Amino acid sequence: MTWAELFKIHARSHKVIDHIIPPAKGKEKVPQTEYDFIHTDMADFPNVSAYCQHLKSMLDQLKNVDFPVDNNKLVLQLVSGLTEPYNGVATLIRQSDPLPQFYQARSMLTLEEAGLTKKVAQNSSSAMIACDSDDSPDVFDYPSSNHNNGGKRSQKSQ
Template structure:
C-alpha cells in the first residue's frame, strides 16, 4: 500500500511539474515566432489540449485572449476587434478572422509589387526610348543618341544640366576608352519601390528584419 501511495505521489508531482512547464510555454507563445497565423494558432491549441490532459483545462476565453495577446503589431486592428467582442468569439472563429486578415495582407503586398514592377517598367521605357543599337566597329554596342544627349552620350536638359545620372552600355570592356566610349556612371542597384514592397511583405509575414 505504501508503494502505491509513493507511486501516486510521484505521478502527481510529475503532473504538476508538467502543468507548470506547459503554463509557462502557453503564456509565452507569440506569433512572431511562427511563419504564419495557422502555425501560431495550432501551437496554442496543442498547448491548451496538453494542459487539459494534466488537469489544468484552458477555457475558450483564456485561449482567445492569449491568442490576441501574442499577435504582432500588424494584426493589432483585428486583435482589438476580437478583444472588444461581447462575448468573446469561439477560438475557431477568432482564428478565421486572423486568417482572413493575413490573406488581405498578402493580396496588398502582391498588388504593391505589381504596381512597383509596372512603375519601374514605365520609368525605364520613358528614360530609354526604343532605339536600335549601333555597332561602332570597336566591339561595343551603344544606344542611338537622341536630340537631348550631349557629346558624351549623357541625357541632358535644355539648359545643359544632366537630366539624371544613369546610362546604358553593353560592351566587351576591353576596347573602351574613358571619355570616348564611356564615362563615370552611378546607378542604384535597388529602387525605393522594391524596398517598400519587401518591407510590406516582411511586415505582413512578421519576418525579422536585419
C-alpha cells in the first residue's frame, strides 16, 4: 500500500476527503456505516463477542457498498474501542508485528474476558466468605475445658 492510499484512507476516516479530492458528479458520498464503524465502542455491548460480531457485520456492510476495510484497520478499530479492563491485551495486539488477523485478536479478547470474569467471580466469593466469617462467632469466644485446668485434659468419671 502506498503512502497516497494510506493518506486517502485516513482522510476518508476523518470525513475530509472531499476537501482534497472533490467527489465525482452523481457519485454517492461515503456511507454512514463508515462513521458508525469508526465510532463503535465496546462499552455499548454486553460482551466481547457481541462487540466483535457488530464490527464484523459493519465490515460486511461496507464491503457490500464497495468500501472494503482491510484487516489492519479492522483490528486497530477493534482495539481502539475496547474498555479499560482490556488495556493490557490491547497493547499486546497493537504491538504485534504484523498485526494479528481479526479472528485471532477476537480470540485473545475472548480469553481475556473469561479471565476477567473468573477473577470477578473469585473476588465476589472471597468477599462473601469474608462477610460471612465476620458474623460467625470467634473460636476464642467458646469456653474450653482446657482453660480451667492448666492444659490438662479433664478426666471423666464413669
